[in-house]
Amino acid sequence: MKPIRPRRSALYVPGSNVRAMAKAPTLGADVVIFDLEDAVAPSEKEAARERVVEAVAALRQAGTQSEIVVRANGLDTPWIDADLAAIGAALPDALLLPKISRAEDLSRVRTMIGGDVALPLWAMIETPRAVLDPLDIAEAKDERLPLTVLVLGLNDLARETGALQVPGRAPMLPWMMAALAAARVAGIEILDGVFNDIADGEGFSAECLQARQCGFDGKTVIHPAQIAGANAAFAPDADELAWASRIAAVFDAPENAGKGVVRVEGRMVERLHADMAKRLLALAEAIAAKG
Numbered sequence: 001m002k003p004i005r006p007r008r009s010a011l012y013v014p015g016s017n018v019r020a021m022a023k024a025p026t027l028g029a030d031v032v033i034f035d036l037e038d039a040v041a042p043s044e045k046e047a048a049r050e051r052v053v054e055a056v057a058a059l060r061q062a063g064t065q066s067e068i069v070v071r072a073n074g075l076d077t078p079w080i081d082a083d084l085a086a087i088g089a090a091l092p093d094a095l096l097l098p099k100i101s102r103a104e105d106l107s108r109v110r111t112m113i114g115g116d117v118a119l120p121l122w123a124m125i126e127t128p129r130a131v132l133d134p135l136d137i138a139e140a141k142d143e144r145l146p147l148t149v150l151v152l153g154l155n156d157l158a159r160e161t162g163a164l165q166v167p168g169r170a171p172m173l174p175w176m177m178a179a180l181a182a183a184r185v186a187g188i189e190i191l192d193g194v195f196n197d198i199a200d201g202e203g204f205s206a207e208c209l210q211a212r213q214c215g216f217d218g219k220t221v222i223h224p225a226q227i228a229g230a231n232a233a234f235a236p237d238a239d240e241l242a243w244a245s246r247i248a249a250v251f252d253a254p255e256n257a258g259k260g261v262v263r264v265e266g267r268m269v270e271r272l273h274a275d276m277a278k279r280l281l282a283l284a285e286a287i288a289a290k291g
């Protein structure tokens with residue numbers, strides 16, 4: 001089993017907001033994404049880049065529970081060269097690339113980043129082209145700059161397609177699930193998009209639950225108030241863990257050694273369920289280890 005790094009909540013923080021940047025690593029999000037892209041006005045881009053580089057260096061030195069990711073500007077913007085140079089030198093835990101539409105976009109970035117830099121890449125799936133062929137992106141492999149996480153960008157997708165962001169997300173679900181399947185084929189993780197209405201806690205919880213049920217590993221969030229809800233929604237609850245422990249134990253029992261399927265409390269349980277149970281238990285352990 002691959003080591004598990006919980007990514008239940010990934011908090012975007014504008015690189016132009018000094019106060020929010022200082023707070024972000026203390027808020028309990030599994031991931032902090034310092035943003036240089038959409039949350040930063042053009043006039044602020046250079047200052048934000050410098051500030052983010054300093055913050056990454058300070059956090060690397062101090063150590064932090066959160067995974068630190070930096071989102072660069074888009075490939076076709078005037079800021080991308082300087083962003084990639086700065087992020088490649090700062091070495092956060094990963095570089096998040098917005099508006100990746102095809103495998104060639106990743107190849108371009110890999111060529112642009114200096115040959116001595118090794119860094120995981122995360123790609124945003126937020127263009128119509130990307131949702132038509134997410135596997136092209138997810139399977140674009142590289143040893144030095146591997147793609148490890150997809151992140152949905154449903155605001156951009158709504159803008160580009162005209163699809164409305166409505167409760168239940170019916171217009172978006174086919175694209176969300178296509179991206180999720182692509183991530184799984186490639187053996188990488190995938191995070192759900194943001195929920196814009198900070199005041200609507202109920203709506204946020206409903207989206208978290210839906211994303212968990214769909215198989216997402218976590219949710220990107222935009223405000224501290226959304227972190228706890230995401231952390232709870234993407235962690236196994238007590239009932240799930242109790243069931244997982246029972247299933248994992250069943251196939252370890254000597255009387256079931258030669259069996260592929262058994263009945264547990266009225267339900268059919270196969271070895272694949274035991275594997276899933278073990279993964280859930282490992283996720284719970286990884287979450288507990290964060291303290």
Ligand SMILES: CC(C)(COP(=O)(O)OP(=O)(O)OC[C@H]1O[C@@H](n2cnc3c(N)ncnc32)[C@H](O)[C@@H]1OP(=O)(O)O)[C@@H](O)C(=O)NCCC(=O)NCCSC(=O)C[C@H](O)C(=O)O
Pocket residue numbers: 011012013014017019020021023024035038039124126152153154155156157193194222223224
């Ligand atoms: C959305 C906000 C602009 C709201 O800001 P504001 O009204 O000022 O928030 P509060 O007054 O409620 O803030 C309370 C305290 O919390 C801190 N705070 C707020 N947001 C964050 C944050 N994201 N990270 C860390 N800390 C935060 C404030 O500083 C207050 O602290 P204090 O003063 O000490 O009390 C704002 O929340 C915000 O900017 N959010 C992030 C926006 C962002 O990054 N957007 C870009 C990414 S989303 C995206 O692009 C999705 C994707 O690409 C797509 O296409 O869908």
Ligand SMILES: [Mg+2]
Pocket residue numbers: 038098126153155156
């Ligand atoms: Mg976007």
